[in-house]
Amino acid sequence: MTSHLRPLSDSTWAWLHDDRTGWGWSNCGVVASEGTALLVDTQFTLAATRNLLDAFVGALPGVRIETVVNSHQNGDHTWGNQLLPDAEIVTSSASAAHLCHEMNPAQLTALCQAAPSSAVVSYAAKHFGGFDFTGVEVMPATRTFTGREEVKVGTVLVELLDLGPGHSAGDVAVHIPDEGVLFAGDAIFSGMHMVVWSGSLDACVRSCQSILDTGAETIVPGHGPVLDRVGVTEFRDYLLRVGESADAYARAGVPLDEAARRVRDEHGQSWAHPERLYTATAGAYRDAGIQGVPEGTFALVEGMAGLAT
Numbered sequence: 001m002t003s004h005l006r007p008l009s010d011s012t013w014a015w016l017h018d019d020r021t022g023w024g025w026s027n028c029g030v031v032a033s034e035g036t037a038l039l040v041d042t043q044f045t046l047a048a049t050r051n052l053l054d055a056f057v058g059a060l061p062g063v064r065i066e067t068v069v070n071s072h073q074n075g076d077h078t079w080g081n082q083l084l085p086d087a088e089i090v091t092s093s094a095s096a097a098h099l100c101h102e103m104n105p106a107q108l109t110a111l112c113q114a115a116p117s118s119a120v121v122s123y124a125a126k127h128f129g130g131f132d133f134t135g136v137e138v139m140p141a142t143r144t145f146t147g148r149e150e151v152k153v154g155t156v157l158v159e160l161l162d163l164g165p166g167h168s169a170g171d172v173a174v175h176i177p178d179e180g181v182l183f184a185g186d187a188i189f190s191g192m193h194m195v196v197w198s199g200s201l202d203a204c205v206r207s208c209q210s211i212l213d214t215g216a217e218t219i220v221p222g223h224g225p226v227l228d229r230v231g232v233t234e235f236r237d238y239l240l241r242v243g244e245s246a247d248a249y250a251r252a253g254v255p256l257d258e259a260a261r262r263v264r265d266e267h268g269q270s271w272a273h274p275e276r277l278y279t280a281t282a283g284a285y286r287d288a289g290i291q292g293v294p295e296g297t298f299a300l301v302e303g304m305a306g307l308a309t
């Protein structure tokens with residue numbers, strides 16, 4: 001596996017993983033100036049976060065990480081927080097409030113190690129069974145914000161943007177306006193399909209638009225290669241097309257499982273994880289006012305597992 005800290009502008013870097021389209025390999029961001037730094041997200045495991053921090057020390061010796069911004073509460077963005085015990089951990093109020101609904105490391109490990117009697121256990125074991133969560137303690141945010149907040153990292157202005165629900169119940173983007181760089185968290189995926197945990201596909205489209213509205217030119221997604229504005233626009237338009245298809249099926253009374261199958265066949269493209277279109281279809285069904293749409297992490301993973309078989 002090759003992971004590297006790639007410079008994006010005078011004061012920003014992205015932690016990226018080559019050839020990693022699987023679950024759990026999230027990108028991180030660094031903003032550094034005048035001996036101080038802000039880190040956007042940590043990694044899924046302690047080993048992966050140590051790898052990131054070693055690369056950080058190698059590239060920016062003597063620079064101190066004083067702030068960690070968590071783009072949302074999924075473990076692949078937060079379960080390394082404990083390795084930065086002196087840093088302030090910041091996220092939006094909506095994101096922080098959702099922490100109690102997340103699967104914790106023990107629950108995820110137990111799911112992966114359960115007897116593979118169902119599609120959901122096999123799916124979890126296949127995609128998450130290779131990660132070792134030993135020693136992970138979930139560290140919540142030490143400070144929250146709503147709306148938009150400006151912070152200074154050395155001499156660099158950084159905007160924290162509360163995107164609201166979309167990928168998760170509360171997503172946060174980190175924008176460096178003077179350098180045209182934005183760290184999007186999982187509001188954007190690149191080279192792979194969107195996961196809609198929040199229950200609203202419309203909200204995901206709005207988040208993409210909010211990101212485009214910042215004017216940023218270099219957008220680091222939560223997973224996959226760095227994008228430009230054209231890439232983010234294409235991603236937004238893909239979500240719109242998926243939403244149009246799913247909405248038509250909802251109005252025609254097509255059951256969700258069947259609709260998700262058709263949406264996958266129509267929009268699966270060549271991206272990784274077309275089974276995630278189950279969550280996008282479910283989000284569109286909720287947006288259309290359909291009752292009884294599954295919600296919550298386990299039910300949505302179950303739906304994806306069903307579509308993957």
Ligand SMILES: [Zn+2]
Nearest residue numbers: 026076186222
């Ligand atoms: Zn993620």
